[in-house]
Amino acid sequence: MDNKQMLMIPGPTPVPEKVLLAMAKHPIGHRSGEFSKIIGELTENLKWLHQTQNDVLMLTASGTGAMEAGIINFLSPGDRVLVGNNGKFGDRWAKVSKAYGLTVEEIKAKWGKALDPEEFRAKLAADSDKSIKAVIVTHSETSTGVLNDLAAINTAVKEHGEALIIVDAVTSLGAVSLPVDEWGLDVVGSGSQKGYMIPPGLAFVSVSAKAWKAYESAKMPRFYLDLKKYKKATDENSSPFTPPVNLMYGLQASLQMMQAEGLDNIFARHQRHTQATRAAMKAMNLPLFAPDEAASPAITAVAPVTVDAEKIRGAMRKQFDIALAGGQDHLKGKIFRIGHLGFVCDRDILSCAGALESVLLGLGNSDATPGAGIAAAAQVFAGK
């Protein structure tokens, strides 16, 4: 139905009307005092969301741009880095690292499985001459719906003492608690079209004092992604290059909404949606791609056995105006992914579960009791 689409993909995520209308305001000059105040407010609220006193910098870029900045500002060609790779994004950070001449050691897990913190610990413990300069980890692996055990990996990094930890929090920030200061996370990258509830185009990097120290001796060519330029400007409530004014209007509205809801409530909501979605899938006999203990709070990947995932996606879209994400790379046609990140309410999960049940019935491939999926989700919402 025209104009009726419901986004349940891991990004862009649904955008509140308040944010859309804020973005439709006429831009003002980005060097004006008025806009300076907005940058100041955004920076404070971004720190709140990151649970940090570190710098949080805003870039006009996608999440990949933020992660690249997070890598190239603090390392030099030849530096040894450990990169966790259990999906498309972990794989991407390994590629970025190689493009800049880093010595990359990948710690891999099968797509759909979590990284093993013990492998990080072993590598780091064996590094007696402290040649490992950074550990790069994807927190929520968007391609598979796996949440890696960042706390455990980070503990191993902290035991090493020297290496920086660089985190892709693109689909975890704003969905699950990421206490940047408490954990001592050095660099955290994220993007606007995710938990932030605004359209794509803005990216964020938080930077610790330890990372800034590494910056001083880091030698990689950069200009647009040179984070020191952003820090200098941000300290003056400004930006080094023309910022995306209207997206920042949207961010202002969305961060105010997030503050009104409160971090704990936001995390509880994402947890509830994850549980309800997973319960519904199980009740429909649809295999979950990621294990319960490593379930992303942002995306649930489902691996249907008897029917092509793309057929399900097509029918969801055509009949119920719900956009789901497909599998990426070798998972294309094998999984579909339900995004429940950002501006998603309990009703949306019920809609999705109900639509899926109907689609499976329609495709003649459901051996589940009709209504079982919705019932399972409803039970989660009823607190049973």
Next chain:
Amino acid sequence: MDNKQMLMIPGPTPVPEKVLLAMAKHPIGHRSGEFSKIIGELTENLKWLHQTQNDVLMLTASGTGAMEAGIINFLSPGDRVLVGNNGKFGDRWAKVSKAYGLTVEEIKAKWGKALDPEEFRAKLAADSDKSIKAVIVTHSETSTGVLNDLAAINTAVKEHGEALIIVDAVTSLGAVSLPVDEWGLDVVGSGSQKGYMIPPGLAFVSVSAKAWKAYESAKMPRFYLDLKKYKKATDENSSPFTPPVNLMYGLQASLQMMQAEGLDNIFARHQRHTQATRAAMKAMNLPLFAPDEAASPAITAVAPVTVDAEKIRGAMRKQFDIALAGGQDHLKGKIFRIGHLGFVCDRDILSCAGALESVLLGLGNSDATPGAGIAAAAQVFAGK
């Protein structure tokens, strides 16, 4: 007055209501067939605006990001480049080039003066072993309101035969004819918040076949700004990284408006506004910072003698709700800049001239006949 501000800065430029409302639509999935169609339409219309069959690629970045991409994709560390530097942006491209280890020779002119094409010709003619790999030129120098003679500089580059020409068209594209194919411009960078009439956040790079050939042997580290990734995706009506969906909705609306107006009409309008603005300033005895023969079609810089430029800016803002730009770097307080780029109609120029006359009277620093400025602008509009 609240909500009544009129932007006459060189970016962000005024945004049509149609564009603002288009941007307030809910995003759709950037990997959907529906969005693919939009990318296809945008790409075609961008080629029309660039008067080219070359690739025109869209990046989530500021204009600086586009220019950096335009430099680092086609050159290798140590390569010799000529960089025209007669303002803040020319200076910036020299800095970017140095950050990436290029051997930079700057051809300079005083801020407010145009680059001398003869200096380029001499350097290029003397380069018998063809060691100059690229010439980097800012077409309209936003910081000073100077339009460099790109056609003449380009002729010298073409006589050289080997060097690429890389053009900063950030405030010239959409304001003055830039026939990319006719002139054989290899790389042209631009940004959304200028002639495109949309808010900041999108940047554009056009790339010639000759530049792609240079790409094959170019060796600089890059990933997010790797233009081959953008070409590959654009060829499939897609994007390598999540694009700024809502800004692209806005771009769709603005390019449709531009096509309805027609390139010749757009250029004539900018020319008319430039002439009317300059005539008004002269009639008010306000010295123009750039000479007539090198007047930017986007920005007129004015260097008041008897009153501080910042005082004029402040009064224009406070009393008439018109935002003008100040001078940058050493020109701060010495000049103010009137942006007449993008979504500007004849009425806006009259408003600005009238307000300026009133402000100068109020500051007690005008020796001009009251009404002379408006009259001079009106004469231009009357075709006299």
